Amino acid sequence: MYSRSDPAIAARRRQLASGPLAAFKAFSDSVFADGGLPAKTKQLIAVAVAHVIQCSYCIRHTAAALKSGATGEEIRRSGSRPRCVLARRMHIRRWHSTRTRRIWV
Incomplete structure (x- = not known):
């Protein structure tokens, strides 16, 4: 979805x-x-x-969180709960879309 960033791209952006x-x-x-x-x-x-919106660039906040004093456990917990919310939301959408298809078809 996103292109990988590398030093050449960063230098070009600065330029x-x-x-x-x-x-x-x-x-x-x-x-x-x-x-x-x-x-x-x-x-x-x-x-x-970053986990909820699944943005590969935003995941880089993990390193900043560690630098700010967050522990590995805190980072794991901050990433695991949003994944559960995302999975539930996707499940609800899937259920709703199949249900409405049955009603209207």
Whole structure:
């Protein structure tokens, strides 16, 4: 779904869009800084969201969570619950779609 990032792509991005890239980095740094919630909690939330939306780029918040002081167990827990929610949602959609087909067909 997403192309893999590599150093050449990152260098090209810095060359072509250094302003937007710097603005996004500043925005991201301010979002994940300590504030109303500790940085560790924010990173764990980002890991959970990454699992729900299944974004390969967002999964990288795992390393940031570790750097912020999260343990492996906390990261596992933040990733396992959203997967259960996602599986349940997919099951409900599948059940609903088969049920409505039977009603209308």
